[in-house]
Amino acid sequence: MNFIPQILFLLSFLAAVYLFAKKIGSIKRNIFLGVSENLSDHPEKRWKNVFLLALGQKKMFKNLTVAVLHLVIYLGFVIINIEVLEIMIDGIVGTHRIFYGFIPSLYPILINAFELLALGVIIVCVIFLYRRNIIHLWRFKNADLKGWPSKDANFILVIEIILMCLFLTMNATDTLLQSKGFGYYNEQLTGNFIISSFLHPLFNGFENTGLVFIERTSWWLHILGIFAFLNYLPWSKHLHIILAFPNAYFARLTPQGKFNNMLAVQQEVKNAFHPELAPTEVGSILKFGASDVNELSWKNVLDAYSCTECGRCSNACPASQTGKLLSPRSIMMKTRDRAEELGERLDKGMDIQDGKSLLNDYITEEELRACTTCNACVEECPVSISPVDIIIQLRRYLVMEKSTAPQEWTMMFGNIENNFAPWKFSPDDRSKWIDTFNS
Amino acid sequence: MQVPILSEEIAAGRNPEILFWVGCAGSFDQRAQSITKAFVTILNKVAIDYAILGSEEMCTGDPARRSGNEFMFQMMAYQNIQLLNQYQVKKIVTACPHCFNTLKNEYPELGGNYEVIHHATLIQDLINEGKIVLKEGGSFKGKKITYHDSCYLGRSNNIYEAPRNVIMALDAELVEMKRCKSNGLCCGAGGAQMFKEEEKGNTRINFERTNEAINTKATIIAAACPFCNTMMTDGIKVKEKEDEIQVLDIAELIAQSI
Known part of the structure; x- marks a missing residue:
């Protein structure tokens, strides 16, 4: 038996998992550069948020059409992974469509469902590409997305289309080979599938060897594409498919209008009114507010990594909508950029003191001054982010540390x-x- | 008109059931003073057992906290809480959503625990209980009224229906702006913006919001916040619509209808 394909598969799988785990590890480290804050009270409310906001995508349903379209991609992504599980087992064990042997009657139903979803994903990705590039939607054309972020969004949609096309091509050629009774394809007679059978005319002119070549190439490119996509996630806005869940769990449960109390300041003020009760020792020198990522809460950094750059926040922001410099989306993107910059230094074994800071080098005073703390951005965000929370901490630094x-x-x-x-x-x-x- | 002062009431051995927190806008701003007077007219009319703090009241610290000056916020909070606790205040009503939010959400962890309600909620309750009896065929009957949501009442505290129910009780036609309730557009005053010039942009937030209100063809813009009221009134003036559109607080709508 030829074990080379299995060995290659296993190696690429292990490499993909290793690289992904490594990057996730450094993102986790970057998130915890933020100040620790306990956000684990009321687990029942937090789980409810996970189900409603992350899994149920509740906020997306403010716009029903877009919510349904997004749901198709999301379901496609999650459900088609069952098929990926089979591909993984086949790849490692060297089998072909191993699930068929266990569930021969259920198998075609499953694959038909996957194919329908795959077609749905392709259609929606095309619609989304159209929305992003042809219709002039403010939140997609806004300067926040200039350069890489705009490419990133298109890139993801194109990859998804390619992956789905490979999946359908693989099924089309496989079922053609079955009908011709060729080789091991003859052992899993699944019958034609609902969508890929329409592709048959494209491949009718091919010899068996040509079909096998196309089938194998599609199979390999599909799974290698998924491995590559997995490793692309952490560098992209697409990371939200993972981080939306913890971000919903750790979202603040207090009313939006309630600002975080600064216990240290509360204590200082108490001491000022009651000098007789004040401690005589000089405590550690406190810094008020935040000027950089490591002075924000870890939740703020998690927010930044969860941001999907959809721009619903800025679309609702009174400042952004009246031409002010402030854009809540840009606040989140800059926070993530700064966290990544600090992370890169740590990766190189350096410390985080690079003479720069989130405030001034990334976010300007003018942006911070424009916020009305109206919380429209927080209300809009589908993945439970609070840009206001960051803005206020930077404002606190400006007023209390810089006296500006x-x-x-x-x-x-x-x-x-x-x-x-x-x-x-x-x-x-x-x-x-x-x-x-x-x- | 008699407005009881809490210190005098307590000195006289009385213990008013509810404190009316007037707020700085309600006390000093000329336009907001009319709202205060309208609300007091209602309180007196339905014989609510209330009092105000008078000269003992201080800024809650809201604009200080939102602009980043946590020290000043804590100073104000400390002094207010000391006073409120000393008077053993149990229940507070206020016509200012900013004071409401601070008293309700931010004072408890600093030691100030009170039942805090916004005047929109109190007025709605009084209507429901039949204590406020509206004139038959009042002056707002059939009028088109749009309600502008205050961020600190709406999104911050989920109070969307009480002010709307009050407007409906007037037999008026409530028309909604494009962005309303949880999607409501800010008037531009929050986050201490009221106290500084707006940042550079291509328009002002209150102009944007006023345009939206004008587009509803309403003849009255109802507000439930003194700051929103100022911003919307300014917007209407700039659009030279002050002869066609009035900006009124819901307390004023009711005070004119009883």
Whole structure:
């Protein structure tokens, strides 16, 4: 027996898994560059979010048509993996369509279902390519996606189409060979399949050897394509198919309007009001807010890696929609870029001090100043991301560490401090409206 | 009109059931003062046992916290909570969604635990309980009214229906803007934007939102937030539509209908 194909298969499989695991390991490390924060309370609510938001894609259904189209790709992706399982076993053991032997009557039904999904995936990918490149949808044409991100999105759609075409070609040639009773194809008489049988006319002119060559090539390219795609995921916005799940689990459960409390500041203020209770020792020097990825929460970095760059956030953002520099999508993309940059340094054995930071080198003050904290971006996000959370931490750094704020804000702070109101009115006049009431 | 002050009430041995948190806008801003007065008119009319803090009230710290000044927020929160706890306040109503959000969601972990409701909810409850009786054939009957969702009431706290129910109780025709409820577009004032010039862009957020409201052909834009009210009023002025469209708080709608 010739074991070379099996050995080649096993080697490419192991290489794919090794490279994928290695990259995921470094992404995990990059995520945990962020400050630790316990987000495991109320597991029942968190699991509910996983089912509704990640698995159920609840937010996608704000637009039914797009949700259904996306669902076809998603189901195709997940369900066709059952077929990949068979391919894996065949590849390693050296069998051909091994599942057929166990479930001969069920097998054609399964493959027919996969083929229908494959056709669905192809159609939807074409529609999505059309939406991205032909119709001028603001969120796909916006400057955030200039260059690589826009190519990435198209690349994924094209790969999916190619993978599905290979799957159908493989089935078409296989069933043709069956009908001709050729070689081992004659041992698994599955019969024709619902979609690939339409491809038969394309291959009728081929000799058996030609058909076998096409069948084998499709089989190999299909599975090698999947291995390659697996390793492309971590470099792409497509990582969301994995990270949407943990991101939904660890999403904040508090009302959107509630900001994270800064315990250290709370304590300092308490000490200021009660100096007699304040600790006499000088504690560790605290830094307030965040200026770089390693000062954000790990959840913020997970958010950045989960971002699918769909732009629903910026499409809903009042600042983005009125031409401000701020785009919540870009906040997430820049955070991921910065995390990757720090990760690359760590990969090379360097430390993370490169003289740069997320603030200023990636995200500008002007962007941060434009946010109205309206949470429209958070509400829109299909994968439970909060750009507001990052914006606020950077704002905190600007105001509390850098003491930089727009002049009007500085005046507002002064008014609150002196008059207990953001405007310059005397606190004694607070109930003056009652007088005008009676006049 | 009598407006009870909490310190005086307590000194007189009374213990009002509910504190009306007026807020800085409601206290100092001329336009928002009318909202405050309208709400007080309602409270007095249905004989709610309430009081205000008067000169003891301070900014909740909302704009400080949203602009990044956590120190100032904590300072304000500490002082307010001390005062509220000293007076053993149990229930607070406010006409400002920003104060509402801060008092309701952000004070508890700092030691301030109160039942906090927004005036839209209180008004709706009072209508449902039959305590607010609306005039037959009131001035808003059949009028087209669109409701602008405040972010801090809507998305932040999931209060979408109470203000709408109040409008429906007026027998008015409620028309929705393209972006409404959880998809509502911000007026542009939140996140301490109210207190600074808008960043560079191709239009202002309140212009964008006002356009949307004008497109509904409504003659009244109802709001439930003093800041939204200011932003929408400014937008209407710039569009020179102030003769055709009024911006009114839901408390004003009701005060004019009882």
